[in-house]
Amino acid sequence: MSKQNPIAQKAIALHxxxxxKISVVSKVAVKTPxxxxxFYTPGVGAVASYLAAHKNEVRDFTIKRxxxxxxxxxxxxxxxxxxxxxxxxxVMEGKCQLFKAFANVDAFPIVLNTQNTxxxxxxxxxxxxxxxxxxxxxxxxxxCFEIEERLIKELDIPVMHDDQHGTAVVVLAxxxxxxxxxxxxxxxxxxxxxxxxxxxxxxxxLLLLEGAGDVxxxxxxxxxCRQRSYTNRFKSEMAKATNVCGLSGSMEEAIxxxxxxxxxxxxDLFKPEHIKSMNKQAIVFAMANPIPEIMPAEAKKAxxxxxxxxxxxxxxQINNVLGFPGIFRGALDSNVKKxxxxxxxxxxxxxxxxxKKPTANHIMPSPFDKRVVKAVARAIKE
Amino acid sequence: MSKQNPIAQKAIALHxxxxxKISVVSKVAVKTPxxxxxFYTPGVGAVASYLAAHKNEVRDFTIKRxxxxxxxxxxxxxxxxxxxxxxxxxVMEGKCQLFKAFANVDAFPIVLNTQNTxxxxxxxxxxxxxxxxxxxxxxxxxxCFEIEERLIKELDIPVMHDDQHGTAVVVLAxxxxxxxxxxxxxxxxxxxxxxxxxxxxxxxxLLLLEGAGDVxxxxxxxxxCRQRSYTNRFKSEMAKATNVCGLSGSMEEAIxxxxxxxxxxxxDLFKPEHIKSMNKQAIVFAMANPIPEIMPAEAKKAxxxxxxxxxxxxxxQINNVLGFPGIFRGALDSNVKKxxxxxxxxxxxxxxxxxKKPTANHIMPSPFDKRVVKAVARAIKE
Numbered sequence: 001m002s003k004q005n006p007i008a009q010k011a012i013a014l015h016x017x018x019x020x021k022i023s024v025v026s027k028v029a030v031k032t033p034x035x036x037x038x039f040y041t042p043g044v045g046a047v048a049s050y051l052a053a054h055k056n057e058v059r060d061f062t063i064k065r066x067x068x069x070x071x072x073x074x075x076x077x078x079x080x081x082x083x084x085x086x087x088x089x090x091v092m093e094g095k096c097q098l099f100k101a102f103a104n105v106d107a108f109p110i111v112l113n114t115q116n117t118x119x120x121x122x123x124x125x126x127x128x129x130x131x132x133x134x135x136x137x138x139x140x141x142x143x144c145f146e147i148e149e150r151l152i153k154e155l156d157i158p159v160m161h162d163d164q165h166g167t168a169v170v171v172l173a174x175x176x177x178x179x180x181x182x183x184x185x186x187x188x189x190x191x192x193x194x195x196x197x198x199x200x201x202x203x204x205x206l207l208l209l210e211g212a213g214d215v216x217x218x219x220x221x222x223x224x225c226r227q228r229s230y231t232n233r234f235k236s237e238m239a240k241a242t243n244v245c246g247l248s249g250s251m252e253e254a255i256x257x258x259x260x261x262x263x264x265x266x267x268d269l270f271k272p273e274h275i276k277s278m279n280k281q282a283i284v285f286a287m288a289n290p291i292p293e294i295m296p297a298e299a300k301k302a303x304x305x306x307x308x309x310x311x312x313x314x315x316x317q318i319n320n321v322l323g324f325p326g327i328f329r330g331a332l333d334s335n336v337k338k339x340x341x342x343x344x345x346x347x348x349x350x351x352x353x354x355x356k357k358p359t360a361n362h363i364m365p366s367p368f369d370k371r372v373v374k375a376v377a378r379a380i381k382e
Numbered sequence: 383m384s385k386q387n388p389i390a391q392k393a394i395a396l397h398x399x400x401x402x403k404i405s406v407v408s409k410v411a412v413k414t415p416x417x418x419x420x421f422y423t424p425g426v427g428a429v430a431s432y433l434a435a436h437k438n439e440v441r442d443f444t445i446k447r448x449x450x451x452x453x454x455x456x457x458x459x460x461x462x463x464x465x466x467x468x469x470x471x472x473v474m475e476g477k478c479q480l481f482k483a484f485a486n487v488d489a490f491p492i493v494l495n496t497q498n499t500x501x502x503x504x505x506x507x508x509x510x511x512x513x514x515x516x517x518x519x520x521x522x523x524x525x526c527f528e529i530e531e532r533l534i535k536e537l538d539i540p541v542m543h544d545d546q547h548g549t550a551v552v553v554l555a556x557x558x559x560x561x562x563x564x565x566x567x568x569x570x571x572x573x574x575x576x577x578x579x580x581x582x583x584x585x586x587x588l589l590l591l592e593g594a595g596d597v598x599x600x601x602x603x604x605x606x607c608r609q610r611s612y613t614n615r616f617k618s619e620m621a622k623a624t625n626v627c628g629l630s631g632s633m634e635e636a637i638x639x640x641x642x643x644x645x646x647x648x649x650d651l652f653k654p655e656h657i658k659s660m661n662k663q664a665i666v667f668a669m670a671n672p673i674p675e676i677m678p679a680e681a682k683k684a685x686x687x688x689x690x691x692x693x694x695x696x697x698x699q700i701n702n703v704l705g706f707p708g709i710f711r712g713a714l715d716s717n718v719k720k721x722x723x724x725x726x727x728x729x730x731x732x733x734x735x736x737x738k739k740p741t742a743n744h745i746m747p748s749p750f751d752k753r754v755v756k757a758v759a760r761a762i763k764e
Contacts, residue, residue: 011425012432018409020445021421023488027405030483033694036703036749039403040476041692042672043393045460050394052462052469062471063402063491078427080434085511087434089444092512094422101412106405108490109445111511123508126501129467129493130474290424310423312415321418367418 021093022100022109059132059335066106068133068328070095071124073112076140076163076198079266079289085111088138095137103325103373105332107135117143121150128155132332135324136161141197142232158331158339164202165344166323167264167287169376170364171203172210172348174285174318175260177358178306182281184259187213190279192254194218194293195264201238203264206348208241209341215242216258218251220265252277259283263293270294275302284308287318306360315361322351322367326376334381346379403475404482404491441514441717448488450515450710452477453506455494458522458545458580461648461671467493470520477519485707485755487714489517499525503532510537514714517706518543523579524614540713540721546584547726548705549646549669551758552746553585554592554730556667556700557642559740560688564663566641569595572661574636576600576675577646583620585646588730590623591723597624598640600633602647634659641665645675652676657684666690669700688742697743704733704749708758716763728761 015021030039037043051058059065074088092109099107110127112120120143124134134157136148144161151159160166179186191212193200196219204215217224217238225248230236247254255261255274260283263270270293275284284304286292289311296307296314308316327347331339352358354365354375365372397403412421419425433440441447456470474491481489492509494502502525506516516539518530526543533541542548561568573594575582578601586597599606599620607630612618629636637643637656642665645652652675657666666686668674671693678689678696690698709729713721734740736747736757747754 007419007425008428011420011428014420015426015429015443019442019447020449020488021409022445023407023409024449024478024482024490025405025407026479026482027400027403028479030479031750033750036480037389037694038393038396039479040473040703041460043389044397044472044476045462045672046390046393047397047472048459048462048465048469051472052465055466055468058468058471060401061397063404063475064471065401067402067406077430078423080427080430083430083434084437086437086440087430089440089446089512090426090429090433091422093445094426096406097408097410097412097421098418100406100408106402108406109512110509112508113511114508119504119508122501123505126494126496126505127492127509129495130471130491290427312419321422368413368415 015090021090022096062130063106064130064132066332067131068099068105068107068135068332069110069127069131070099070107070135070137071110071112072137073115073120073139075115075138075143077138082140085113092137095135098321099325099328102321102367103329105325105328115143117146120147124151125154128157131157133157133328134159135328138163141201142234144198145234152338156337158328158336160327160339161198162320162324163198165339166320166327167199168202168206169323169327169344169348170318170320170351171262171285172206172345173322173351174308174316174363175207175283176348176352177355177363178260178283178308181358181360181363182283182305184281187211189259190214190216190257191260191262192216192218192258193262193264194251194269196224196235196238197264199264201234203262204238204242206341206344210345214244216247216254217242218254223247223249223251223254261285263287265293267291268293270299272298272302275299275304278303281305285318306363308363316363318364319367322364322372323347323376326373327380329373330377330380333377336380339380343380347376350375350379397472403472404478444512445488446512446514448714449513450481450487450489450517450714451492451506451509451513452481452489452517452519453492453494454519455497455502455521457497457520457525459520464522467495474519477517480703481707481710484703484749485711487707487710497525499528502529506533507536510539513539515539515710516541517710520545523583524616526580527583527616534720538719540710540718542709542721543580544702544706545580547721548702548709549581550584550588551705551709551726551730552700552702552733553644553667554588554727555704555733556690556698556745557589557665558730558734559737559745560642560665560690563740563742563745564665564687566663569593571641572596572598572639573642573644574598574600574640575644575646576633576651578606578617578620579646581646583616585644586620586624588723588726592727596626598629598636599624600636605629605631605633605636643667645669647675649673650675652681654680654684657681657686660685663687667700688745690745698745700746701749704746704754705729705758708755709762711755712759712762715759718762721762725762729758732757732761
């Protein structure tokens with residue numbers, strides 16, 4: 001924690017001063033009896049009756065068209081683990097700020113005081129009518145898979161667990177450009193993903209869909225392989241879908257000879273020896289936040305050709321803020337009911353294409369590049 | 383409907399143009415990597431950890447301190463009945479606009495697609511953490527009583543069904559000033575409330591608490607009395623608590639000789655004969671919206687000394703907007719856990735006291751009178 005202390009202190013002071021980072025405002029002034037009669041009674045009664053009779057027109061008359069719920073149960077907040085709803089609140093408020101700042105989406109934080117799968121699914125279904133989309137956030141695996149799967153199936157608005165798919169999209173974009181720099185192909189690269197939680201599994205799936213020939217997942221115990229048995233079906237499925245060479249054993253075994261090493265796990269997990277054991281022109285994404293699996297300088301020294309992290313203070317930031325604002329902007333604008341794998345692939349490619357000539361220190365566009373949201377949103381169309 | 387057609391058309395056009403009347407905004411600009419690092423990762427992680435360890439401080443760091451959920455299931459929207467969540471949406475958005483305009487409260491509409499009591503209670507409990515208060519709205523009786531009762535008991539933030547208590551507060555205020563004008567006492571007046579739904583029952587209770595000597599409720603069938611049997615316990619309780627003279631029979635029987643006639647029912651229910659059958663110096667509150675139980679001119683012609691309605695285009699508007707903004711403003715500012723009957727009585731009295739010298743055409747302050755919110759908020763303290 002010492003590495004982030006100055007920022008930590010400043011952030012705590014700033015949050016205490018603001019007492020809430022977002023606000024709900026009226027788009028128009030309500031100052032006269034006439035305003036009241038049009039926006040509220042009796043005028044609104046006519047709009048209410050009209051919408052009751054024309055349910056398919058709610059997007060044209062209400063906030064549904066531009067509003068997303070950011071839903072969390074506080075079970076996997078950032079890298080902090082299960083810290084509950086109170087801890088999740090400032091994070092979800094921050095996410096809503098980013099939705100507004102980057103994509104002009106009205107996002108509202110819904111922080112749940114249940115971590116029961118059934119109750120979460122039911123609650124989100126019950127509050128869905130006013131929302132045009134649901135961004136699930138910081139919900140721990142494997143519950144996040146079932147919750148998302150069921151909500152996608154049962155709701156008629158797009159539902160996306162950002163820790164899974166937002167991450168997968170930006171990681172794929174970063175990989176596409178990294179492979180260009182080192183002149184390797186996705187089909188022939190050995191790709192090791194360390195961390196088999198929400199982000200790791202979703203990323204593995206998206207890479208496979210893009211044609212990755214050899215993806216190996218590693219969880220906190222060992223390589224994910226068919227020889228082991230898993231308590232959740234999502235990991236069992238991944239054991240079948242990945243690891244074509246049938247590797248088993250420790251993380252070290254997986255990393256040997258790898259072309260790409262992706263950390264979606266925890267601070268300081270990768271050592272220089274690991275990087276040294278990789279193939280030539282090694283690509284290392286150390287995305288644990290705020291402290292990466294290995295510091296960029298250390299990885300470079302050990303021979304990595306390209307290093308990326310989740311942090312803004314190093315080159316090559318792989319940050320979800322490059323993904324989710326544009327994904328939901330596109331979904332809301334095009335009235336998309338489901339965000340499909342095809343859309344996610346297109347989003348990653350559009351994002352990657354914004355960097356015309358990728359180099360070792362410049363594989364990703366800046367989150368503040370105005371083209372980002374538009375490029376990603378363009379990919380999200382039915 | 384013909385009476386409101388010009389407003390109706392204008393309101394529909396305006397809602398279609400706005401496509402949502404409220405917006406969620408960031409209180410501060412998010413424009414640089416430094417902003418990102420303080421409001422989101424890594425800075426927000428420190429705030430998240432801090433709040434997980436200091437749960438009782440969330441009000442000092444998050445939007446909870448100033449945020450209210452406006453929750454409806456669309457089962458009793460305005461006077462339109464059970465029109466469902468789509469119809470409820472523009473009304474709840476409007477309510478959120480009023481919260482902001484009149485009391486600077488950040489209110490967000492939660493429109494439910496369930497009308498099951500158990501599911502509503504569970505859903506509101508699950509989403510409660512981010513909110514500093516719950517305003518229940520347009521939920522039909524008798525479910526509204528149980529839902530409110532249980533949420534008040536099970537949550538540690540104030541919960542108020544505005545159709546009940548907001549109405550009761552402003553009606554009591556109007557009555558206090560009306561009785562001053564006609565020089566009658568609440569203890570000796572015969573008060574008839576037509577409409578034994580959410581508003582009627584809550585108003586009757588608050589009047590009794592203020593010392594009303596003779597309150598008679600009338601439902602859509604007849605006078606509420608002990609001789610009848612009721613399917614819901616809330617009406618049975620009222621049959622015991624009201625109607626000291628043991629009247630039974632039709633609405634006409636109740637109104638004969640009444641000092642005060644309150645309509646919380648439906649358009650055009652009161653006829654001139656009813657008003658003529660009342661005691662001298664009759665007070666008539668015809669609060670059905672948008673079309674009152676009797677038009678003011680007609681009631682006056684039939685002998686009423688004071689007439690009030692829910693409408694802004696007649697004198698003496700009895701409007702909930704005089705109540706709920708200040709009630710929640712006070713509750714949020716004083717961190718009140720429950721809104722007690724004592725607070726509601728104080729709110730009504732503070733509201734009435736704003737009109738120094740009430741007259742037959744001026745019993746209520748204007749909703750746009752800046753003193754209103756402060757006076758009501760002052761009453762809500764533990």
